[in-house]
Amino acid sequence: MNRVFPESQNHFCDEVARLDQMSWLIRVASRYIPGSEKCLSEALVAQALLRQEGIPVLLKIGVTKSEKGKLHAHAWVESREKIVVGGKGVTGYKPIVAFAG
Numbered sequence: 001m002n003r004v005f006p007e008s009q010n011h012f013c014d015e016v017a018r019l020d021q022m023s024w025l026i027r028v029a030s031r032y033i034p035g036s037e038k039c040l041s042e043a044l045v046a047q048a049l050l051r052q053e054g055i056p057v058l059l060k061i062g063v064t065k066s067e068k069g070k071l072h073a074h075a076w077v078e079s080r081e082k083i084v085v086g087g088k089g090v091t092g093y094k095p096i097v098a099f100a101g
Contacts (some may be wrong), residue, residue, distance in 0.1 A: 015055055015080070022049055023084045039086045043075040044087045051101040055079055058100055062093030 026046055030038045043059050051058035058078045063072055074093045076086025083090065 004071075017052060018055065019050075019079055019082060019084055022046060025049075026085050038077040042085045043077045046077040047099070047101045050077070050084070052081055057084075060095045060098045062090070062095040063088050064093045 008057055023046070026042050026049075029045070030042050040061075043061075047057050047059045056079055059075065060078065061073060061075045062070055063073050072093075074086065075092060076090050077084045
């Protein structure tokens, strides 16, 4: 299996560092994706990369209603109880589905 980051001896500390690196890489790459709503594409990429690295991952999709009754959706990825991507603005969204990877 090809890994995005090389393995080392201290697995847990390296895993946390890789989560931070992947989060940053995905945010940088998403600048080149057209459109303003990128949460789902970022979440899908994060899920695939983390799964490839053997890191536990949970992709969540949540919804909320605006004051005018309009439904809004948001996607984010969590690993080890940390939001890797999509954390900005996740407050107020109720998860309706989660995909473990």
